[in-house]
Every structure is written in C-alpha cells, then in structure tokens.
Amino acid sequence: MIRTAIIEDDPEIVAKIESAIIATSDVCLNAVARNAAEGSLLVERGHFDVLLCDLGLPDGSGIDLIRKAATLHPDSDIIVITMFADQRKVLDSIRAGARGYLLKDHGLDECVESIREIRRGGSPISPIIARQLLKRLQPAGGGAGSPSETLSKREMELLGLLARGFSYSECAGLMAISQATIGTYVKRLYRKLEVSSRSEAVFEASSRGIFDGH
Numbered sequence: 005m006i007r008t009a010i011i012e013d014d015p016e017i018v019a020k021i022e023s024a025i026i027a028t029s030d031v032c033l034n035a036v037a038r039n040a041a042e043g044s045l046l047v048e049r050g051h052f053d054v055l056l057c058d059l060g061l062p063d064g065s066g067i068d069l070i071r072k073a074a075t076l077h078p079d080s081d082i083i084v085i086t087m088f089a090d091q092r093k094v095l096d097s098i099r100a101g102a103r104g105y106l107l108k109d110h111g112l113d114e115c116v117e118s119i120r121e122i123r124r125g126g127s128p129i130s131p132i133i134a135r136q137l138l139k140r141l142q143p144a145g146g147g148a149g150s151p152s153e154t155l156s157k158r159e160m161e162l163l164g165l166l167a168r169g170f171s172y173s174e175c176a177g178l179m180a181i182s183q184a185t186i187g188t189y190v191k192r193l194y195r196k197l198e199v200s201s202r203s204e205a206v207f208e209a210s211s212r213g214i215f216d217g218h
Contacts, residue, residue, distance in 0.1 A: 005218065006123055009035040009052035011043035011069060013062055017108060021056065021085075024116045031119055041062025047073045052080055054119050057095060057102075059086040067100045074101025081122040085112065095131060098206075104128040104169075126171035137167045137206065155214060157194060162189050167206045 008031055012018050018036055025033045034052055037043040040061045047055070055073050059066035070082050083104035084097045094105055102124050107130040107174055108114060119129035129137070155163065158179070163176045172190070176183045194200060197208045 006119055007034045007051060007053045008119060009037075009046055009055050010056045011037045011040075011046060011055070011061070011066065013038050013058065013060075014108075017058075017085070017112065020112055021115050024112075025119075028116055031116055036100065040066070040069060044072065045067045047076060047170075050077050052077070054122060055082045055118075056085050056115070057082060059084060059097065064154060067096050070097060070102050071100040074167045083118060083122060084126065085115075095189070105133045106130050106192045107133065121171065124171055124173075126174075127166070129169040134168050138164070151210075155193070155209075159189055159193055160214075162186065162204065163209055195215060 008025060010021060010033065012021075015038075018038075020192060022033055022036075023033050035046050035049070037046040042062065043064075043066075044058070044112055055070075055077075057066045057070055057073070059071075066084070066086070070084070073080065073082055081104070081153055082102045083106060084102045085106050086093070097105060104118060104198060105128055106115065106128060120129045134191045161179060162175055165178060170178065172186050173183055176186045179186070193205050197205050197212075199205045199208050
C-alpha cells in the first residue's frame with residue numbers, strides 16, 4: 005500500500021482526494037492536516053510515502069512544510085496541490101523538495117494515478133505548469149553561468165522530457181533506447197549539473213540557460 009497524507013485547508017478538496025483514494029486497493033490515506041500548525045505535526049510524525057501539500061495555508065506557507073518533509077523523510081515523495089501557477093511558486097516548491105505539481109482545477113481528477121506515478125519515479129505535473137517550465141528552459145542568450153561540461157544532444161533531449169514530467173520508462177520509449185541507457189544519461193546529467201534529482205536538474209539547467217528547447 006502507498007501511504008498518503010494530505011495538508012490542505014479546503015474541505016472539498018480533501019473530500020475529493022479522499023474519495024478517490026478510498027476507491028483504490030493500493031493507496032491508503034493515513035493522515036490529514038487542515039493548516040500549517042497541524043501540518044507541521046503531521047510531517048514530524050511521518051508514516052507516509054506520498055505527501056500532498058497545499059501552498060496557500062491560512063496560518064503559514066506550505067513551502068516551509070515541504071522543506072521540512074523533504075529533510076525529515078527523504079525517501080518520501082511530495083506533490084504540491086495548489087491554485088498557484090506562477091513560476092516563482094513552482095521554483096520555490098521544487099527547490100524545497102517537491103517532485104510533483106498539480107493545480108486544483110486541472111490535476112485532482114487523476115490524483116491517485118499521480119500518487120502511483122511519483123512512486124514509480126515519475127514527476128506528475130499539470131500541463132499548464134509543464135508549459136511554464138518549458139518556456140523557462142528557453143536559452144538565456146548569454147554565456148554566463150554555463151556549465152563546466154556541455155550537455156550532449158541526447159542529454160538535452162532527455163532533460164526536455166523530464167521537464168514535461170515523463171517517467172524514465174516513458175523517456176526510454178520516446179527516445180527509442182533502453183532504460184539502462186536512460187539511467188546512464190541521467191547519471192551524466194546529474195554529474196554535469198551537480199544535482200541529485202530530476203527536478204533539480206531541470207531547474208539548474210533553467211537557471212544556467214543551457215536548454216535549447218528541442
């Protein structure tokens with residue numbers, strides 16, 4: 005069973021997610037927090053594989069809770085559920101430790117599949133967020149901040165697929181190569197960009213302005 009916890013102040017959103025989880029046989033809901041104070045206690049207790057966390061809580065920032073959860077439970081996965089779609093919120097959430105980003109009016113109908121996907125190693129992202137990420141990955145037009153090692157064409161192709169939220173197995177199919185080769189490319193990306201996760205790779209490449217958009 006995939007143990008799930010929710011930090012969300014909107015009872016309708018909680019009910020919608022809870023209903024979707026109850027209908028499954030492989031996902032369970034272990035805990036719900038309605039605000040940042042309860043959320044902090046929830047994070048401290050742990051006992052979850054996936055944390056669904058809102059950003060706009062009435063008494064604090066969800067980003068602080070994401071950072072705390074990522075620090076205390078590095079083997080767990082965190083999915084943002086929010087109304088916020090601006091790039092700063094996306095960047096701040098990813099940098100804090102989130103590996104998925106769903107908008108409440110777009111991604112919650114498939115939240116259970118997003119929970120499964122993130123445990124398989126994917127990065128579920130609402131389409132509008134994926135478009136923002138790809139836009140941000142356009143060349144910056146300057147040489148400053150370029151990486152010490154240049155990414156190959158195939159590595160940059162993989163980076164683009166990761167930015168769109170594809171899992172490693174999906175990337176292998178789209179690039180017509182084996183999953184073992186994908187793993188090799190991922191290791192090279194991480195080494196060249198000096199990061200340790202796919203989300204960090206995407207945003208590090210973004211900040212350096214090295215993605216060619218193809």
